[in-house]
Amino acid sequence: MKKYLYIFKSEIMSNLQYAFDIFVGFIGYAVHIFIFLNLWEYIYSDPNELINGYSMSQMIWYVIVTEILWSALNGRKFNRRISEDVRTGNISYNINKPYNYVEYMLSSHLGITSFRFLLVTILGMVLGYIFLGSFPEISLLGIICVLISCLLATLISIFLIIGLGLFAFYIEDATPFYWLYSKMILLLGTIFPVEFFPTIIQPIIKYSPIFAVSIAPAKLFVDFSITTFLETLVIQLLYLLVCATIVHLFYKKGVKKLNVNGG
Template sequence: MSNFKKWLETIRIGWSMVTAYRLNFFLLIIGPALVFYFIKVSLWSAVYTDKDMLINGYSLPQMLHYHAWALIVVLMAQSSNGVNLGEDIRFGRMSKYLIYPFNFWEFHTASFISFQTIQFVIAIFTLALLCFSDLVSLPSFSNLMIAFAYTSLVGIFWFSVQYTTGLLAFWLEETWTMRVMFQLLVNFLSGSIIPISFFPAWAQNYLQYTPFPSLTYTPINLFMGQMQGLHQGLITITISIVAMFFINTYIWRRGLRLFTAAGM
């Protein structure tokens, strides 16, 4: 029970910390998702020269519909991408979490939950705006709930990835470039930039054996009312999160022995 209070208090403080710098919060978290969305809207609007034109079965409204849902998925699932816990390790800031009777992973996971709840509110607000602007149409209530739950699971996957790459700072001087490269690659392969059905058949065939489509393409489809890919996605992402948990535990144990608490 007392540990639960520690989590609650960290989540509460997390809200204060996130909103302490409003401009920073907008530029780091909401800004990139919105900019990315508007770039995609402009790009596809230019590609579709004719109002009735179809590309791979997608009309322009359908394509914009797809990317509007992609924006919601990114807002909900990739909120932890701005977290750079590698810096905590590199600059020795991690020391305080080794002293307090609340573990490093607990603090960062609670902070993630805190962040995630704010992002969820922002995603709902954005969704309301998109609905109001007729850019998306909502699926049935049950489908919407399934899509939200699934996207939250994708959010946990992304947090696990950020946590693992952050821990590599025990060995690497800088993990930022690696994280950005990975993110770009995943954005492309997961259908965030173009729908996976646009990929060549052989690429689609390979991708179905990877977790990538489950990260963006599947949740977008769920939000669009199509349930295919749900079971495979659930299994793939759950296995990835569990695997990442074991990898993190191993890296933490090894890495902590190398930690020098620089700058203290």
């Protein structure tokens, strides 16, 4: 455990140096939020109006949170790192080392993500407050619950991205898998809450990983209740367990294949 903590720490430290670069990169985040603000302000002719049960400010806070999760994760780069490791055979150097590759990547990327999460959350909250003038009604306990949910969401995402990257064991270019995943998250889990989709596909989205990695924490933030939290917690923990197990097995199987091929 201690060594993973060290990896986590050193990633945070090395990222501090790029704080400025990252921060400027978050202009992109601010722009997305700005666009959605304008879009929803146009669509809500009256700010007190409810669309599919959401007020305008809830709608925008929802997007702020999903975008925080997405932008902190920086998944495309991470996915490329994994599949490059597999493709170039770099992964085989790691096999002999006294740590597990999946755990290594998890702690390493969690380090990067935590740092980005902190920055982009500050940015997101400030932007939201400037644009909307108030925060959603949520207690301190609620905030802690949302943060737990965000952490779980990030862990699941990282496992999923590692898993998608490991497809490189089997096909030359694994990026389309990640690409497809990112499109699904963006369209079904970032822009709109579940209630905006046709009723037939709502349950599908609700029980898909998209809910666990993106929708759940955001929804919790704009409309908190302890029962929703407990429900969410169960779903997320289940997903975490399943994803972690599958990715570990998948990795072991991939490594075996690598050994057969002589690395």
